[in-house]
Amino acid sequence: MRKDIWNLSRRELLKALGIGLGASIADSAAWPKKFQAQSSKVTPRKSARNVIVIQNCGAMSPPEALDFHESKWTAKDLDIQMVNADFPISKTLFPNYQKWAPKVSLVRSMAENGLVHFAAWYHTIAGRALNAAIVKEIPAFGSIIAMELEKERRETDTFPAFLSIDMWNIRCQVGSGMLHPRFSRLDINTSNIFDTFGSEGGDSQAALAKHWEAYNRLSEVSPAGRSPMGDRAEEYGAHYQYAYQLLMDPRFKKMLALTDAEKKRYGVDKDPGAAKIGLAMLIARNALVVDAGARFIWVTNSYNGDNGSFDNHNNLFGRGALAPKGPQLSMYESAPRLDRALGSLIEDLSTMPGKQPGKTMLDETLVVMVHEFGRTPWMNSVEGRDHYGLCYTDMYIGGGVKPGRVLGKTDNNIKVIDNGWAHKEQPMKDHVVSTIYSALGIDYSKKIVDTPSGRAYEYQQTAPLGGPAFIPRTAIDELFV
Amino acid sequence: MVTTHIQFARATVNFVWQRLMVIGLVEPYDGFDLLRLDPKKIPAGWTVQPANPELLQALAEDFRASNYSIHHLIKSIMKSSAYQLSTSFPGQWKDAYIPYYARRFARVLNAVEIADVIAQATDTPYALVQNGKKLTQVKQLTDPFNLANRGGRGASDGEQKPLYAMMQAYFVQERNLPPPEKNVATPVQAMVLMSSPVVAKRVSPEGTTRVANLLRSGKSDDEIVAELFLATLSRQPTSEEVEVAKRLIAEDRKGGAESVQWALLNSVESLLNH
Numbered sequence: 001m002r003k004d005i006w007n008l009s010r011r012e013l014l015k016a017l018g019i020g021l022g023a024s025i026a027d028s029a030a031w032p033k034k035f036q037a038q039s040s041k042v043t044p045r046k047s048a049r050n051v052i053v054i055q056n057c058g059a060m061s062p063p064e065a066l067d068f069h070e071s072k073w074t075a076k077d078l079d080i081q082m083v084n085a086d087f088p089i090s091k092t093l094f095p096n097y098q099k100w101a102p103k104v105s106l107v108r109s110m111a112e113n114g115l116v117h118f119a120a121w122y123h124t125i126a127g128r129a130l131n132a133a134i135v136k137e138i139p140a141f142g143s144i145i146a147m148e149l150e151k152e153r154r155e156t157d158t159f160p161a162f163l164s165i166d167m168w169n170i171r172c173q174v175g176s177g178m179l180h181p182r183f184s185r186l187d188i189n190t191s192n193i194f195d196t197f198g199s200e201g202g203d204s205q206a207a208l209a210k211h212w213e214a215y216n217r218l219s220e221v222s223p224a225g226r227s228p229m230g231d232r233a234e235e236y237g238a239h240y241q242y243a244y245q246l247l248m249d250p251r252f253k254k255m256l257a258l259t260d261a262e263k264k265r266y267g268v269d270k271d272p273g274a275a276k277i278g279l280a281m282l283i284a285r286n287a288l289v290v291d292a293g294a295r296f297i298w299v300t301n302s303y304n305g306d307n308g309s310f311d312n313h314n315n316l317f318g319r320g321a322l323a324p325k326g327p328q329l330s331m332y333e334s335a336p337r338l339d340r341a342l343g344s345l346i347e348d349l350s351t352m353p354g355k356q357p358g359k360t361m362l363d364e365t366l367v368v369m370v371h372e373f374g375r376t377p378w379m380n381s382v383e384g385r386d387h388y389g390l391c392y393t394d395m396y397i398g399g400g401v402k403p404g405r406v407l408g409k410t411d412n413n414i415k416v417i418d419n420g421w422a423h424k425e426q427p428m429k430d431h432v433v434s435t436i437y438s439a440l441g442i443d444y445s446k447k448i449v450d451t452p453s454g455r456a457y458e459y460q461q462t463a464p465l466g467g468p469a470f471i472p473r474t475a476i477d478e479l480f481v
Numbered sequence: 482m483v484t485t486h487i488q489f490a491r492a493t494v495n496f497v498w499q500r501l502m503v504i505g506l507v508e509p510y511d512g513f514d515l516l517r518l519d520p521k522k523i524p525a526g527w528t529v530q531p532a533n534p535e536l537l538q539a540l541a542e543d544f545r546a547s548n549y550s551i552h553h554l555i556k557s558i559m560k561s562s563a564y565q566l567s568t569s570f571p572g573q574w575k576d577a578y579i580p581y582y583a584r585r586f587a588r589v590l591n592a593v594e595i596a597d598v599i600a601q602a603t604d605t606p607y608a609l610v611q612n613g614k615k616l617t618q619v620k621q622l623t624d625p626f627n628l629a630n631r632g633g634r635g636a637s638d639g640e641q642k643p644l645y646a647m648m649q650a651y652f653v654q655e656r657n658l659p660p661p662e663k664n665v666a667t668p669v670q671a672m673v674l675m676s677s678p679v680v681a682k683r684v685s686p687e688g689t690t691r692v693a694n695l696l697r698s699g700k701s702d703d704e705i706v707a708e709l710f711l712a713t714l715s716r717q718p719t720s721e722e723v724e725v726a727k728r729l730i731a732e733d734r735k736g737g738a739e740s741v742q743w744a745l746l747n748s749v750e751s752l753l754n755h
Contacts (some may be wrong), residue, residue: 214740243671
């Protein structure tokens with residue numbers, strides 16, 4: 001019996017048409033709906049209402065930053081201070097460390113198999129290793145979060161749940177894959193958002209309302225609405241309705257309303273990058289403050305594109321004529337740039353009221369700072385550190401995380417001597433994902449069964465990566481207890 | 482040479498076919514299964530991969546015979562009756578018709594197309610500069626990514642930032658990366674197109690835009706409406722559309738004409754290649 005195209009399963013549709021077209025014409029009935037919980041042991045923690053992920057592109061060097069080890073290569077002017085017994089930090093590189101470092105917990109035993117930026121970025125954003133065979137159907141894990149949080153959306157919410165800032169400036173883009181486009185991220189570009197939405201050059205709300213009326217009046221009599229393109233037209237119509245609602249929401253403008261004093265406090269004035277980390281963090285903060293539905297915010301610290309400012313293959317401590325050129329910065333510039341913005345963000349979140357009485361915004365917001373991988377324990381011949389997957393450090397703040405925890409221990413050769421958690425395997429990016437899911441109350445043991453490829457999509461990947469061992473299905477619970 | 486193998490020609494023509502026809506003869510376009518291409522040599526129980534193996538082979542051989550002329554290939558496809566079909570399908574559409582390309586499959590314009598469509602429809606070209614040379618269309622740039630102006634590589638004019646922001650919403654990216662597969666409309670595209678200064682400036686009733694020139698031309702409202710539709714949607718307006726558009730212009734001559742072109746640029750007909 002013939003099946004009308006609109007009654008095809010999503011898998012059949014995509015098989016017939018290919019992902020691109022199928023994704024654009026499939027109605028909501030065609031999107032994956034079959035979910036399975038795999039384990040009754042998982043009880044999501046639900047300790048955070050929001051999550052901010054800070055993606056430090058280039059991979060900040062652990063031995064100089066979050067896993068300090070003095071060696072013959074260590075610069076003499078780092079002015080090391082002790083945040084706690086396990087956490088030395090350079091005051092030279094992080095002059096505002098007191099604003100954030102005492103509140104953080106670190107995981108120093110992270111491991112990553114992908115040793116090129118793109119593969120590791122993909123792993124970070126998609127929450128699973130790059131697999132070319134199914135790359136088109138894999139969503140960013142932020143889109144999964146947007147889908148899971150949809151049941152909690154209020155009628156007044158106009159912002160997408162998944163907001164990213166400056167992801168445009170890196171080469172790795174992961175969309176909503178097999179999920180409905182409404183779970184896509186909205187990417188804000190700090191280098192031009194004010195040119196597009198915040199300046200007088202664009203359409204003011206009054207002009208937009210006037211154009212919108214004309215748009216609706218003409219749409220009513222357009223033959224496109226009556227032709228077989230009708231379903232496509234409806235999809236577009238829905239996007240336009242949504243976009244209009246967002247643009248007319250005063251909270252959108254409010255999110256972009258930044259004072260010069262704020263910008264200075266976040267270090268925007270000292271940031272020469274195309275993508276300014278201070279602006280990104282201010283917008284992230286404001287997106288939470290205006291409370292318009294954005295709950296998973298991805299801040300890409302990308303500076304001037306390429307591989308990111310922290311990709312210090314040469315002159316890690318270079319100054320003046322020896323300073324790295326192009327999109328890289330020496331640690332003397334990249335670390336204080338991050339420190340100013342991060343310190344101000346944590347300072348603001350910890351003083352702003354949360355939604356629950358007596359809680360601060362930081363209590364309700366998990367801030368996670370992630371990296372592609374680590375950097376070699378040794379310096380290369382041009383005074384830089386290359387890519388290193390055997391261990392690196394990520395950082396967690398707020399959202400139920402107990403401050404002052406340092407999970408994992410490395411020796412002076414930057415070799416992991418203690419994983420720091422209950423598993424024999426080192427934690428990986430997959431556990432960053434499950435930890436975020438858990439904090440938001442999402443069961444990370446779930447999987448989507450009816451994917452276009454037919455291959456089940458696990459919320460937290462457990463398939464072996466470059467070896468025979470399966471990745472343990474677990475969150476990094478030690479951060480919270 | 483690997484390029485002399487017929488598979489090189491097959492893969493190339495299939496890629497171009499997919500770009501122009503939305504659905505490749507082999508899907509995904511980069512997922513050829515060489516054992517399933519020839520219907521005469523297909524192993525028992527297997528299915529032939531191309532939607533039309535004879536057409537794929539003929540196109541490949543013609544491509545090779547034309548000395549691998551992309552121009553010739555594009556011309557051949559575009560002159561075919563299949564390419565020239567309408568997205569409107571008379572009668573009831575059946576999914577079984579898909580492999581026969583029985584109607585045109587609409588696709589979302591890509592970033593370069595959308596940028597140049599706006600400039601052309603509004604008769605307000607861009608003022609781009611690349612290596613000291615002035616350019617009026619984004620497609621003339623060596624790489625649209627140059628608009629990002631990173632590393633001092635590229636084009637620049639007063640609009641480069643909002644123009645690039647608009648193009649980013651349509652998945653523009655560096656030329657050395659695989660072509661984006663996106664063929665979906667997103668709310669971000671709508672947001673950007675609705676509020677971009679690139680559009681606002683070009684539908685303005687002041688200056689030298691198409692709207693401004695039309696308002697100054699002394700043409701009748703019917704003529705103005707017809708030209709706006711032709712320039713933006715490449716078709717005449719229906720009588721109902723003429724009535725609505727004329728009413729908008731009658732209510733506010735300048736603002737009405739501006740809103741009409743804004744609405745047409747933001748319409749589904751403008752955003753889709755159909």
